[in-house]
Amino acid sequence: MPQYPHGPLRSFGRIKARPIKARRASLLTTLLPELALEIGQPVAPLSLKPDAAEVWLEIGFGGGEHLAAQATGRPDALLLGAEPFLNGVASALRHIEAASLTNVRLHAGDARDLLAALPTACLDRIFILFPDPWPKQRHHKRRLIQPETIAELARVLRPGGRLRFATDWADYADWTLERLMRTTALVWTAQRADDWRLAPADHVPTRYEAKKLGDIAPIYLEFERSALEA
Numbered sequence: 001m002p003q004y005p006h007g008p009l010r011s012f013g014r015i016k017a018r019p020i021k022a023r024r025a026s027l028l029t030t031l032l033p034e035l036a037l038e039i040g041q042p043v044a045p046l047s048l049k050p051d052a053a054e055v056w057l058e059i060g061f062g063g064g065e066h067l068a069a070q071a072t073g074r075p076d077a078l079l080l081g082a083e084p085f086l087n088g089v090a091s092a093l094r095h096i097e098a099a100s101l102t103n104v105r106l107h108a109g110d111a112r113d114l115l116a117a118l119p120t121a122c123l124d125r126i127f128i129l130f131p132d133p134w135p136k137q138r139h140h141k142r143r144l145i146q147p148e149t150i151a152e153l154a155r156v157l158r159p160g161g162r163l164r165f166a167t168d169w170a171d172y173a174d175w176t177l178e179r180l181m182r183t184t185a186l187v188w189t190a191q192r193a194d195d196w197r198l199a200p201a202d203h204v205p206t207r208y209e210a211k212k213l214g215d216i217a218p219i220y221l222e223f224e225r226s227a228l229e230a
């Protein structure tokens with residue numbers, strides 16, 4: 001795992017909130033073990049679904065609505081998801097069960113641990129949608145977007161692979177753009193304002209997005225992995 005200068009700081013808030021409904025709680029003990037990624041060892045995504053046309057990762061999938069919708073739309077792709085918030089994981093399991101999805105695997109924990117277990121250039125797409133904004137200056141170091149995480153995102157994306165980042169916090173948008181544009185490994189694909197102002201055609205609105213808690217309308221930043229070194 002890369003060495004983070006601030007130590008293993010939590011980039012997420014709570015990992016459990018209100019009591020989990022009985023059906024969801026039972027899925028945590030029945031379905032989750034079937035779908036859980038074993039990150040104590042290197043994870044080879046194609047060994048999980050050898051016929052997968054593409055491998056996608058969603059970091060911080062929250063309640064799993066987006067993850068499940070994308071997995072439904074692309075049954076030929078393998079969708080990996082990482083989320084430490086147990087209520088969110090339970091909710092995602094409910095969606096996975098309801099849609100009888102067989103192309104999703106989960107890590108119920110910190111995505112940075114999963115990234116470290118993934119081989120280089122193994123992913124076609126990564127989604128980071130409405131990550132915790134940590135708006136106070138003294139909490140900025142908790143933001144998921146840090147140089148070490150960016151290096152890992154660039155490492156696991158294949159050349160031509162894409163990273164989508166969305167936020168409705170102006171300062172986090174600036175923060176992310178500034179840091180991602182420092183690496184030649186990731187190229188911002190926007191040609192015109194509508195490319196970041198309008199939701200991409202294949203975007204599925206998320207639960208957090210619907211709450212409109214930020215200080216701007218959502219922006220969507222899409223980056224392509226170049227063939228250059230990080």
Ligand SMILES: C[S@@+](CC[C@H](N)C(=O)[O-])C[C@H]1O[C@@H](n2cnc3c(N)ncnc32)[C@H](O)[C@@H]1O
Pocket residue numbers: 011012013014059060061062063082083084085088109110111112129130131132133144206207208209
């Ligand atoms: C503000 S919520 C947004 C959830 C969802 N993407 C949405 O838009 O509804 C951010 C989520 O990211 C998760 N998160 C934060 N740090 C994370 C990390 N290091 N790895 C995986 N998930 C993380 C949090 O637990 C939380 O559920």
